[in-house]
Amino acid sequence: MIGDNAFLAVVVVGIWRLWPFAFLMLMAGLQSIPNDVYEASAVDGAKPFRQWWHITLPMLRPVNMVLVLVMFLWTFNDFNTPFVLFGGSQPPAGDLISFHIYNASFLTWNFGSGAAMSVLLLLFLLVASGIYLLLMNRRKDNA
Template sequence: MGRESTRANRRRGRLLPYALILPAVLLETVVHLGPILAGIWTSLTRLTQLNIRDWTGAPVVWWDNYRSGLDPSGPIGGVLWETFLRTVAFTVLVVAASWALGMMAAYLVNTEFRGRAAFRALFLVPFAMPTFVTVIGWSFVFDRDDGALNHLLVDQTGVLDERPFWLIGGNAFWAMVVVAAWRLWPFAFLMLLAALRNVPGELYEAGVLDGASRWQQFRRITLPVIRPVNAVVILIMGLWSFNEFTVPYVLFGPQPPESATLLASLIYEHSFVNFNMGLGSAMNVLVLLFLMGVSVWYVRTFLPRTHDA
C-alpha cells in the first residue's frame, strides 16, 4: 500500500503542472484558434455587406477567392502580387534600418561615459509614445507647405529648389519606411543592449591582446555571442513590419497611395471599404500561410545554429 500511495503521489505531482496551465491553454486556444477558423471559413464564401448579418449562411464559393488572389494576370491577383513585393521590400528596409540604428545605439551606451542613463531613456522615447501620436507628428514633418523637412531642405539650406510632395507619389513609400523604422528601432536597441551586457569582457580583453581592431571585435566576438538574440529580434521585427497597418493608415488614411499600399492596407480595403470580406479573408489566410512558412524556415535555419555558437 505504501508503494502504491507513493506512485500515486508521484503521478499527481507530474500531472499538477499540466493541470495548472490547462485553463490558460484552453483560453488561448479559443481566443486564437477561433478567429483563425472563422477567417478560413469566411475565405471560402462570398461574404459581403448584403449577408453580413447571417455570415454563416453566406454563399460558399470554395476556392474562387484564392484563385482571384493568386492569379497574377487578373486585376485582383496582379495588385496582390505587386503589393506583396512592395511589402517584402518595406519589411527588409525597415528591419535593416531599425537593426542598424538599434545596434549603433546599444553599442554606444554599452560603454562607460557620463550621462549614459539619460541617453538610454531618450532612445526609448519613440517606442514609448503611442503609435498614432508618433505618426501624426511625422505627418506634420512631411507636410509639403508647412512641414519641417521642406523648411529645412528648401528654406534653410537650399538643397532643393522646389518643395516636393512627401506623402503622395513615389516619395510616400520612403516616408512610410522612415516613420516605421523610427518607431521600431528602440525595440532593437533595448533587446540588443541587454544582449551586449551579457557578452563577457574577457573576450574583448583577449581580442585586444591579439591585436583585433574594434571592427574585428564586433564581427568576431560581439555578433557570434549575441547571435541568438539577434535572430529572435530580426524575426519579431520582420513579422511586425510585414503586418504593418497603423503607420500607413494614420499617415495616409484608409486608402493610401499606390506606392505606399501594403498587404494589411489592401486587405482592409477589400474587407471594409469594398465590403468583400470573403476575398479579404482569403488574402489574410494567404499571408498567414506565408508568414508561418517563413517563420518555420527561419527558426530551423538560424536558431539551431545559435546553440553551437
C-alpha cells in the same frame, strides 16, 4: 505624380518607430556578453575591431536572429503606420496587403475575402519564418 515617395515615407516612419526596440534588444544582448571574454582576447593581443568581429557579433547572433524575425513580422503586418500616413486612400506606391484586407473586410463588408487574404498572409509569414529559421540554424550548424 502624387505619392511617388509613399513607399519611402512608410520605410522611414517604420524605421523611426521600430529602432528604439531594436536598440534595447541589442543593448540587452551586449550586456549579456561577459567581460572575461574581452579581457582574455586583449591578453592574446586582439585589437578592438577584431574583438568586435570575432566576439561581439557571434555572441549577438541569437539576439539578431530573433530581432530580425520579430521586426520582419511586425513590419509586414503593420496597418496603423500607412493608414495614419495616407488615410483611407493610399497611393499606388503605398499599396499594402493590410489595406486590401481592411478594404475587403470593413469597407465592402466582404468578410470572406478579408478572412481569406488574412489566412494567406498568415501562411506566407509562416513559410517565410520557417525558411528563415531553417537557413539560420543550418548556418549555425555549419559554423
